[in-house]
Amino acid sequence: MKKKVILLMCGSFNPVTNMHLRMMEIARDQLQHYGFIVKAGFFSPVHDKYPKDTLTSITHRVAMLKLALETSDWLQVSTWESEQTSWIPTYNVLNHHQERINDLMNSKNMKVSSQNNVNNINHNPNQCDIIVKLICGGDFLSSFSIPNLWDPSHINQILEKHGLVVVTRSGYNISDIIEDNDILYKHMANIMVVNEFIENTISSTKIRKACLRHRSIKYLVHDKVEKYIQAHNLYSSKKYKYENNIKDSIRITANLFNEFKPNSSIINKKSVDNFKNNSKNKLSSKKKKVKEIGRVSRRLQNLKRGHNKSPQP
Numbered sequence: 622m623k624k625k626v627i628l629l630m631c632g633s634f635n636p637v638t639n640m641h642l643r644m645m646e647i648a649r650d651q652l653q654h655y656g657f658i659v660k661a662g663f664f665s666p667v668h669d670k671y672p673k674d675t676l677t678s679i680t681h682r683v684a685m686l687k688l689a690l691e692t693s694d695w696l697q698v699s700t701w702e703s704e705q706t707s708w709i710p711t712y713n714v715l716n717h718h719q720e721r722i723n724d725l726m727n728s729k730n731m732k733v734s735s736q737n738n739v740n741n742i743n744h745n746p747n748q749c750d751i752i753v754k755l756i757c758g759g760d761f762l763s764s765f766s767i768p769n770l771w772d773p774s775h776i777n778q779i780l781e782k783h784g785l786v787v788v789t790r791s792g793y794n795i796s797d798i799i800e801d802n803d804i805l806y807k808h809m810a811n812i813m814v815v816n817e818f819i820e821n822t823i824s825s826t827k828i829r830k831a832c833l834r835h836r837s838i839k840y841l842v843h844d845k846v847e848k849y850i851q852a853h854n855l856y857s858s859k860k861y862k863y864e865n866n867i868k869d870s871i872r873i874t875a876n877l878f879n880e881f882k883p884n885s886s887i888i889n890k891k892s893v894d895n896f897k898n899n900s901k902n903k904l905s906s907k908k909k910k911v912k913e914i915g916r917v918s919r920r921l922q923n924l925k926r927g928h929n930k931s932p933q934p
């Protein structure tokens with residue numbers, strides 16, 4: 622029997638770009654090619670309390686997602702995550718969606734079985750035949766290796782119970798990221814890599830920058846999203862000028878990690894000295910951003926602690 626899946630993408634969507642939409646499309650193509658049935662795709666915008674200075678209010682981010690998805694017959698926004706009282710870890714978001722699907726499937730099965738007058742339903746409520754998989758880009762995958770950003774047990778469960786669909790992103794070597802992380806390596810079979818063969822480096826950061834500089838964003842975001850941004854004068858405030866967001870920090874940290882990886886063929890004194898000098902320069906110029914990741918990690922830890930104290934959503 623073909624396996625059925627639902628794709629769930631978690632992120633800021635600040636704003637949603639054409640690349641977010643394309644990621645879903647190319648992931649569905651590949652999953653179907655491998656014999657899966659993709660039932661639906663959900664975008665779950667992160668809570669306003671996620672510690673990112675540049676986050677635009679959820680009302681705008683959801684409105685833009687809805688406009689961008691108006692013409693899709695299989696993609697939708699899920700606002701559950703953003704409607705909670707505070708930020709919640711991605712694993713809990715995934716879990717919530719899986720539980721809702723399980724409930725739905727169970728009630729459907731109940732109906733069918735009672736219609737058929739079958740007494741023994743023989744259905745395990747914990748075993749659903751639709752799996753919610755997390756879809757993300759290469760940078761998101763590399764964030765699993767940032768100390769204190771993720772609870773290792775969450776990474777384990779995401780991979781064990783759900784599985785990941787990772788879309789390649791320029792600057793991120795997926796096989797290296799997996800090779801360097803014990804948990805990812807252990808669950809490699811549950812990570813499907815989708816190669817974006819038409820290289821696309823659109824990011825929300827670049828869109829915000831373009832808006833700040835009054836440059837066109839046409840064909841990078843949906844037309845209606847472009848109009849919405851203009852109508853609400855989003856991303857034009859000075860705070861975006863100096864934006865130093867978590868994603869940049871992740872990118873930088875990840876790049877630094879990649880460079881620290883020993884490569885036997887280049888290890889000699891000269892290359893080590895060159896490397897040290899380069900790293901020093903990079904470290905000083907990017908010092909602020911790397912510091913930011915520590916700050917964000919600590920805030921996330923605090924949020925997580927707070928979250929663990931409160932009842933499960």
Ligand SMILES: Nc1ncnc2c1ncn2[C@@H]1O[C@H](COP(=O)(O)OP(=O)(O)OP(=O)(O)O)[C@@H](O)[C@H]1O
Pocket residue numbers: 630631632633634635640641644756757758759760761788789790791821822823824825826827866868869
């Ligand atoms: N060009 C891209 N290629 C591959 N993955 C992408 C791309 N743009 C976004 N993603 C992925 O989309 C998901 C949601 O991303 P997010 O909303 O953080 O967008 P972003 O463009 O990376 O944002 P920002 O630039 O604000 O950090 C993440 O898993 C991210 O890795």
Ligand SMILES: NC(=O)c1ccc[n+]([C@@H]2O[C@H](COP(=O)(O)O)[C@@H](O)[C@H]2O)c1
Pocket residue numbers: 631632633634666667671673709710711712764770771772775867868921
């Ligand atoms: N421990 C965690 O569950 C954890 C840590 C960091 C980011 N995230 C998620 O990753 C996404 C990151 O979005 P950005 O790439 O826009 O920062 C958000 O949905 C956020 O909730 C989850």
